[in-house]
Amino acid sequence: MKRKPIVVYGLLVLVIGSLLSGCNQGEKTSEESRSSMxxxxxxxxxxxxxxxxxVAEKVKKxxxxxxxxxxxxxxxxxxxILVAYKVKHMQRFHMKKIEGEINKRLExxxxxxxxxxxxxxxxxxxxIELKDRMKDKDYSSKDAEERLKKIIKFKKERT
Known part of the structure; x- marks a missing residue:
C-alpha cells in the first residue's frame, strides 16, 4: 500500500516536467535572453x-x-529600426504615454x-535572441534581416 503514493507522485512530477519542457517548442534560448526575464x-x-x-547606438541612448x-x-x-524596451514596474500604468513619448522623441x-x-x-x-544569433559568423545578414522582419510582423499582429 505504501508504494502507491510514491508512484502517483512520480507520475505527477513526470507529467508536469513534460508539460513545462514543451513550452520551449524546440527553440534554443541564449543565456542573456533567459536572464532578461x-x-x-x-x-x-x-x-x-x-x-x-x-545610428542604432544613438537611438538606444x-x-x-x-x-x-x-x-x-x-x-x-x-x-x-526595432526598439524594444522594458518599463520600470511602477510605471506600467503609463505604458501608452511612455510609448508616445518615445515615438515623438525618435521621430x-x-x-x-x-x-x-x-x-x-x-x-x-x-x-535579444536575434542579436545573439547575429554574433555567429555563419548567420548571414540576409537571415538576420528576414528574422527582424518576422519579429516586426509579429509585433504588428499583436497590436
Whole structure:
C-alpha cells in the first residue's frame, strides 16, 4: 500500500516536467535572453548592416534617457529600426504615454527613419535572441534581416 503514493507522485512530477519542457517548442534560448526575464541585461545596439551600428547606438541612448525605462534593445534593419524596451514596474500604468513619448522623441530626432517601438516582453526577448544569433559568423545578414522582419510582423499582429 505504501508504494502507491510514491508512484502517483512520480507520475505527477513526470507529467508536469513534460508539460513545462514543451513550452520551449524546440527553440534554443541564449543565456542573456533567459536572464532578461528577471534582470536588466543592457544589450548592445545592433545593426544588420555593419555601417548602421552608430545610428542604432544613438537611438538606444536616446531611448534610455527616458526615466521610466530600464532596459532597451535596438536593432537597425534595412528599412526599419526595432526598439524594444522594458518599463520600470511602477510605471506600467503609463505604458501608452511612455510609448508616445518615445515615438515623438525618435521621430523628431530621426525624421528619415522608420521605427517599430514595443514594450512587449516577448518582442524584447526576440530582439535579444536575434542579436545573439547575429554574433555567429555563419548567420548571414540576409537571415538576420528576414528574422527582424518576422519579429516586426509579429509585433504588428499583436497590436
Amino acid at each position: 528577471i534582470q536588466s541585461v543592457d544589450p548592445e545596439a545592433t545593426a544588420v548592416k555593419k555601417g548602421d551600428h552608430d 536616446d531611448v534610455q534617457s527616458v526615466p521610466a525605462i530600464y532596459d532597451v534593445a535596438v536593432i537597425k534593419g534595412k528599412d526599419e 523628431k530626432k530621426y525624421p528619415k527613419e522608420n521605427f517599430i517601438v514595443s514594450s512587449d516582453f516577448k518582442i524584447f526577448i526576440e530582439a
